[in-house]
Amino acid sequence: MPSKRTLTLNARMFLKRIGSHKTSREYRNNEVIFSQGDAADAMFYVEAGNVKLTVLSKRGKKAVIAIFRQGDFFGEGCLGTPSLRMSTATAVHLSTITRVKKATIVRIIHKDPVFARLFITHLLSRVVRIEEDLLDQLFNSSEKRLARTLLLLARFGTRSKPHSAILKVSQGTLAEMIGTTRPRVSFFMNRFRKLGLIDYNGSLRVHRELLTFLLHE
Amino acid sequence: MPSKRTLTLNARMFLKRIGSHKTSREYRNNEVIFSQGDAADAMFYVEAGNVKLTVLSKRGKKAVIAIFRQGDFFGEGCLGTPSLRMSTATAVHLSTITRVKKATIVRIIHKDPVFARLFITHLLSRVVRIEEDLLDQLFNSSEKRLARTLLLLARFGTRSKPHSAILKVSQGTLAEMIGTTRPRVSFFMNRFRKLGLIDYNGSLRVHRELLTFLLHE
DNA sequence: GTGCGGCTGTTCAATATTGAACAGGTTCCC
DNA sequence: GGGAACCTGTTCAATATTGAACAGCCGCAC
Numbered sequence: 001m002p003s004k005r006t007l008t009l010n011a012r013m014f015l016k017r018i019g020s021h022k023t024s025r026e027y028r029n030n031e032v033i034f035s036q037g038d039a040a041d042a043m044f045y046v047e048a049g050n051v052k053l054t055v056l057s058k059r060g061k062k063a064v065i066a067i068f069r070q071g072d073f074f075g076e077g078c079l080g081t082p083s084l085r086m087s088t089a090t091a092v093h094l095s096t097i098t099r100v101k102k103a104t105i106v107r108i109i110h111k112d113p114v115f116a117r118l119f120i121t122h123l124l125s126r127v128v129r130i131e132e133d134l135l136d137q138l139f140n141s142s143e144k145r146l147a148r149t150l151l152l153l154a155r156f157g158t159r160s161k162p163h164s165a166i167l168k169v170s171q172g173t174l175a176e177m178i179g180t181t182r183p184r185v186s187f188f189m190n191r192f193r194k195l196g197l198i199d200y201n202g203s204l205r206v207h208r209e210l211l212t213f214l215l216h217e
Numbered sequence: 218m219p220s221k222r223t224l225t226l227n228a229r230m231f232l233k234r235i236g237s238h239k240t241s242r243e244y245r246n247n248e249v250i251f252s253q254g255d256a257a258d259a260m261f262y263v264e265a266g267n268v269k270l271t272v273l274s275k276r277g278k279k280a281v282i283a284i285f286r287q288g289d290f291f292g293e294g295c296l297g298t299p300s301l302r303m304s305t306a307t308a309v310h311l312s313t314i315t316r317v318k319k320a321t322i323v324r325i326i327h328k329d330p331v332f333a334r335l336f337i338t339h340l341l342s343r344v345v346r347i348e349e350d351l352l353d354q355l356f357n358s359s360e361k362r363l364a365r366t367l368l369l370l371a372r373f374g375t376r377s378k379p380h381s382a383i384l385k386v387s388q389g390t391l392a393e394m395i396g397t398t399r400p401r402v403s404f405f406m407n408r409f410r411k412l413g414l415i416d417y418n419g420s421l422r423v424h425r426e427l428l429t430f431l432l433h434e
Numbered sequence: 435g436t437g438c439g440g441c442t443g444t445t446c447a448a449t450a451t452t453g454a455a456c457a458g459g460t461t462c463c464c
Numbered sequence: 465g466g467g468a469a470c471c472t473g474t475t476c477a478a479t480a481t482t483g484a485a486c487a488g489c490c491g492c493a494c
Contacts, residue, residue, distance in 0.1 A: 055352055063355040065348060080341040086348065109334055116333040117326055123340040124297040130347045131282060131303065135272055137354040138280040138396035141450075170471065179355040181452060186473060358480075387441065398482060403443060 010118055011045065011071045017115045021104040027091035038085045040078035041102045046070050049095020050167055053087045054176070064177040065133075067092070067153070069167070073122065078102045092167070142180040146188050147214045149177050150198065154206035166204045227335055228262065228288045234332045238321040244308035255302040257295035258319045263287050266312025267384055270304045271393070281394040282350075284309070284370070284384070290339065295319045309384070359397040363405050364431045366394050367415065371423035383421045 015022075024047065027033060033044065036056060044051075046068050053066040053074065065087060068074045077086060079102060091097070109116045136145055151157065154166050171189065175182045192198045197210040232239075241264065244250060250261065253273060261268075263285050270283040270291065282304060285291045294303060296319060308314070326333045353362055368374065371383045388406065392399045409415045414427040 057352070057356045059356070061356055063352060065351060065355075077341065077345070079337060080345065081338065086345065106334070109337065110330040113327040113330065113333065116330065116337070117323070120296060120326065120333070120336060120340065121298065123337065123344065124294065126344055127340065127347065128294070128297065128303065130344065130351060134282065134347060134351045134354065135274070135280060137351065138282075139274040139276070139278055143450095171473095172471080182472090183453085183474075184451070190473075360480095389441075399442090400444075400483085401481070407443075 010122060011073065013118055014073070014115070014122075015045070015098075017108055017112055018100055018104065022098050022100045024096060024098045027095050027097055029091060029093050031091045033089040033091060033097060034075065034085050036085055036088045040075065040080075040083045040085050042075065043073060043078055043100045043102065043105055044075045044089070045098040045100070046072050046074070047096040047098050049097075050092040051095060051097070052090050052092050052173070054090065055087045062176050063179065064173060066129075067167070067169075067177070076123065076126070079105065092169075137179060142178055142184055143188050143191075144214060145178045145180075146174065146185060147192070147197075147210055149174060150192075150204075150206050151211055151214065156206070156208075156211055166206060168203070227339060228290065230335055231290070231332070231339075232262070232315075234325055234329055235317055235321065239315050239317045241313060241315045244312050244314055246308060246310050248308045250306040250308060250314060251292065251302050253302055253305045257292065257297075257300045257302050259292065260290060260295055260317045260319065260322055261292045261306070262315040262317070263289050263291070264313040264315050266314075267309040268312060268314070269307050269309050269390070271307065272304045279393050280396060281390060283346075284394070286384070293340065293343070296322065309386075354396060359395055359401055360405050360408075361431060362395045362397075363391065363402060364409070364414075364427055366391060367409075367421075367423050368428055368431065373423070373425075373428055383423060385420070 022045075027049070033051065034040070048070055050070075051068040051072075051074060052064050053068070055063050055065055057063070066074070074089060075085075077083070083102075105119075109119060136148055140148070150166075153169065169177075171185045172182050175185045178185070189198070189200065192210065192213075193200045195209075195213070197207055197213055199205040199207070239262075244266070250268065251257070265287055267287075268285040268289075268291060269281050270285070272280050272282055274280070283291070291306060292302075294300075300319075322336075326336060353365055357365070367383075370386065386394075388402045389399050392402045395402070406415070406417065409427065409430075410417045412426075412430070414424055414430055416422040416424070
């Protein structure tokens with residue numbers, strides 16, 4: 001059942017207008033939804049599960065540039081000009097993904113100004129989010145970035161209950177999200193644990209104290 | 218006179234549809250167009266000159282997150298939900314800036330599906346650009362980032378002639394664009410000069426060799 | 435001219451970050 | 465059960481980056 005976040009309110013309107021012009025499919029953990037370099041001819045919606053967007057650099061380094069969760073849209077790049085996927089989308093855990101053809105979206109945008117407005121609002125929120133990620137890189141040390149990433153994964157700063165089970169992400173993946181190395185993530189995770197900012201016995205739990213750590217100091 | 222870049226083709230269509238619902242004004246060098254925290258109720262277009270978008274961090278660090286040039290739009294954030302400026306826009310050199318009220322844009326989006334589509338394409342290109350900047354931070358060292366920034370300022374990778382005079386930016390500003398310190402920029406600029414990748418006697422000139430440096434090695 | 439402010443070149447010690455390596459766990463598949 | 469593949473904790477030297485500081489240079493206002 002979708003949470004009550006703003007995005008998801010939009011998502012309902014989106015889906016209502018898309019109607020039956022969509023297909024749905026399950027993806028296993030780690031199954032690829034689309035790959036960097038593919039032709040982009042569809043958008044996607046996360047019905048259940050999670051999706052990560054990764055980019056492979058020329059020198060073989062990998063970066064996670066976004067994580068999408070239940071109620072999120074992704075793959076909007078298909079509406080742009082060259083329409084080649086700039087990143088790879090992979091299911092995290094078992095996930096149900098809805099697919100909407102590019103032509104369908106374009107048609108609705110043309111016929112339905114309310115949908116167009118909604119879509120623009122959605123894109124603006126993506127711009128804001130990516131800008132925040134960029135600023136995080138420009139301003140903060142990797143320790144701070146790790147703290148922020150953990151808080152976002154635990155859904156601090158949203159209206160939904162933050163103490164819920166966090167998405168299980170390996171330290172290696174965290175390193176790729178933050179832009180640092182795995183040993184460094186391991187080091188900071190243990191520091192956070194010793195300071196009582198997170199709990200970490202098998203499954204991860206993020207405490208409110210991590211937020212105050214991020215803001216002050 | 219606008220260059221022949223794709224963006225500018227869009228810009229002409231934009232302006233045609235906006236028609237007379239706009240105002241125009243000159244800004245002196247370093248004059249502020251809008252400030253971080255202001256209420257956002259308008260979009261802007263660079264008729265002549267340049268604009269830089271800066272963000273001030275809580276700890277007083279400054280970052281340049283975008284530079285807009287003749288033919289570019291900026292300030293689209295006004296169409297989003299909270300409508301507070303997340304950054305400060307400042308004129309670089311004497312600049313002529315067109316202003317379009319938010320209400321005007323919203324009205325045209327609702328009435329003109331072609332405009333809506335154009336606007337979405339524009340936002341998508343912004344997303345792509347910011348994602349590229351983020352990936353640059355995640356993958357590359359500050360030396361590589363400086364090289365990329367210089368090449369972009371010199372308009373390599375566009376159809377317009379790249380050897381034209383580069384936008385004059387101080388090393389301090391470059392440092393804020395790249396996310397490093399000024400001494401570091403100074404150090405790399407001299408290295409590039411010694412390697413014959415740039416020329417640098419008063420005004421800056423970027424050579425094609427810098428591009429090969431960025432790609433290989 | 436004088437002085438101020440901005441820009442550049444440079445140094446340097448303190449700190450942060452990398453990347454490779456090794457060991458010990460777990461899970462999962464055959 | 466064996467083993468492969470993954471995950472975590474940890475170490476360490478090499479390297480990159482910071483931030484403060486000082487000096488010289490220019491343009492410009494008074």
